[in-house]
Amino acid sequence: xxxxxxxxxxxxxxxxxxxxxxxxxxxxxxxxxxxxxxxxxxxxxxxxxxxxxxxxxxxxxxxxxxxxxxxxxxxxxxxxxxxxxxxxxxxxxxxxxxxxxxxxxxxxxxxxxxxxxxxxxxxxxxxxxxxxxxxxxxxxxxxxxxxxxxxxxxxxxxxxxxxxxxxxxxxxxxxxxxxxxxxxxxxxxxxxxxxxxxxxxxxxxxxxxxxxxxxxxxxxxxxxxxxxxxxxxxxxxxxxxxxxxxxxxxxxxxxxxxxxxxxxxxxxxxxxxxxxxxxxxxxxxxxxxxxxxxxxxxxxxxxxxxxxxxxxxxxxxxxxxxxxxxxxxxxxxxxxxxxxxxxxxxxxxxxxxxxxxxxxxxxxxxxxxxxxxxxxxxxxxxxxxxxxxxxxxxxxxxxxxxxxxxxxxxxxx
Numbered sequence: 001x002x003x004x005x006x007x008x009x010x011x012x013x014x015x016x017x018x019x020x021x022x023x024x025x026x027x028x029x030x031x032x033x034x035x036x037x038x039x040x041x042x043x044x045x046x047x048x049x050x051x052x053x054x055x056x057x058x059x060x061x062x063x064x065x066x067x068x069x070x071x072x073x074x075x076x077x078x079x080x081x082x083x084x085x086x087x088x089x090x091x092x093x094x095x096x097x098x099x100x101x102x103x104x105x106x107x108x109x110x111x112x113x114x115x116x117x118x119x120x121x122x123x124x125x126x127x128x129x130x131x132x133x134x135x136x137x138x139x140x141x142x143x144x145x146x147x148x149x150x151x152x153x154x155x156x157x158x159x160x161x162x163x164x165x166x167x168x169x170x171x172x173x174x175x176x177x178x179x180x181x182x183x184x185x186x187x188x189x190x191x192x193x194x195x196x197x198x199x200x201x202x203x204x205x206x207x208x209x210x211x212x213x214x215x216x217x218x219x220x221x222x223x224x225x226x227x228x229x230x231x232x233x234x235x236x237x238x239x240x241x242x243x244x245x246x247x248x249x250x251x252x253x254x255x256x257x258x259x260x261x262x263x264x265x266x267x268x269x270x271x272x273x274x275x276x277x278x279x280x281x282x283x284x285x286x287x288x289x290x291x292x293x294x295x296x297x298x299x300x301x302x303x304x305x306x307x308x309x310x311x312x313x314x315x316x317x318x319x320x321x322x323x324x325x326x327x328x329x330x331x332x333x334x335x336x337x338x339x340x341x342x343x344x345x346x347x348x349x350x351x352x353x354x355x356x357x358x359x360x361x362x363x364x365x366x367x368x369x370x371x372x373x374x375x376x377x378x379x380x381x382x383x384x385x386x387x388x389x390x391x392x393x394x395x396x397x398x399x400x401x402x403x404x405x406x407x408x409x410x411x412x413x
Contacts, residue, residue: 007127010035038088043098043133044155045162046071052080063216064208065225067252068159069184075099075151076142083107093133094154100137112139146285147204147230149247150184160186180294182252183231190263191254192270192293195233196277198249202285204230210284211251215272224265227252249286263295 010016041048046068073079078101081087091098102111105128110116116137119125129135142148152159163186164170171187179188196202208228216226232245253269255262270291277289 039090041088042090042092042158042162043131044072044093044152044158046159047162047166049073063225064212065227065254067182067184067227067229067231067250068163068186069152069156070150070227070229072152072155072159073100074148075138076101076140076148079103081105088128088130090131091129091133091135092131092158094158095133097134097136099151100135101141102139103135103137110137113137145203145205146198146200146247147249149230149232153184153232156184156186176294178294180252180292182227183233183250184229185252189252189254190294191252191266192291192295193253194251194270194273194292195290196249196251196286197288199285199287202249204228204249207249207284207286211273215269215276221265221269223262224253224255224269266295267293 049072051066076099081104083106102109103116104110105119105124110119113136116135167187174188174190176190179190180193181188182193211226211228215221216224228249228251230247231250233248234245235243251273253266255266270293274289274291277284277286281287281289
């Protein structure tokens with residue numbers, strides 16, 4: 001007898017037949033089942049996953065889509081492998097642990113770390129999951145009403161490699177001259193992106209429902225799709241030096257058509273969203289919004305901020321230019337470039353560079369310069385300040401994923 005949990009290894013091109021020992025002339029010869037090479041199926045392949053409703057049914061194509069990194073199960077998703085099917089998937093990852101909310105195998109839902117640990121000790125887990133990654137069931141969902149980042153950024157290159165392989169090795173040529181590159185998406189797109197800064201009052205699910213019902217459902221926006229999620233945007237100093245990352249809400253608008261009329265539809269929806277933010281942003285928990293549009297018509301950019309954000313930005317830039325000006329004067333002084341200028345007071349900053357090299361005071365009666373009382377104090381120091389928002393997580397609705405290796409309508413497994 002064959003074991004209930006085992007692995008049958010066949011050479012390439014080999015096959016076998018099985019029957020119960022009886023023979024019924026009325027039966028046909030049966031169907032040929034061909035097994036695919038399961039070793040090449042990877043966890044971070046977005047083409048293998050499909051979103052399903054909470055009752056386990058495939059979700060139809062909707063106007064809400066996901067960027068590529070979120071097409072693979074995120075840290076707070078529920079995973080379903082169809083009952084009475086076999087599978088084998090490579091879980092190679094750049095993350096030490098791949099977090100999941102729950103996972104269903106062989107008709108059994110495992111939603112706690114203890115239940116998952118017990119399954120891993122069984123004989124099936126080693127045959128179903130292989131690779132250097134480790135799956136970990138947490139049993140906890142996203143608790144932040146402003147949403148949660150997916151958590152697949154470290155494996156973004158794996159996701160894009162798998163996706164481009166399915167696309168023939170390269171991204172489709174965009175129809176616009178300056179396409180946009182949304183965070184978490186593999187290929188540039190024509191359309192619009194809106195990045196939102198938010199306050200603790202922001203509710204991602206409610207805002208998505210607001211946009212879908214009030215704007216996206218309008219007949220004039222037929223054929224247009226929207227993605228909205230929390231992503232981590234890298235922050236830099238002077239646009240060059242990486243500092244940290246901060247969470248933002250990213251909205252991506254694309255259209256499945258082409259032409260000037262399609263471009264106008266995308267631009268109009270983006271403008272409507274920005275107008276809604278200008279009127280109701282404070283009540284919705286949105287502090288600022290930045291829009292970029294790239295269509296066959298043109299490329300445009302618009303920023304909408306509250307007064308406080310504008311004042312803060314102006315203050316920071318003013319301090320920065322002031323410090324650069326003072327630094328330039330100090331540099332010229334130390335290089336001796338200012339000594340030939342008459343009536344310019346001698347500058348000395350004892351707290352910046354060579355403290356021990358204080359010049360001797362001028363001899364009495366000397367008319368070569370005088371002490372500048374305005375610079376006899378420690379120079380102002382820049383404190384750019386760095387605010388780190390520690391992200392919790394949330395998705396109000398549960399997202400399920402089907403077994404990526406099985407289709408009951410096909411003869412291949």
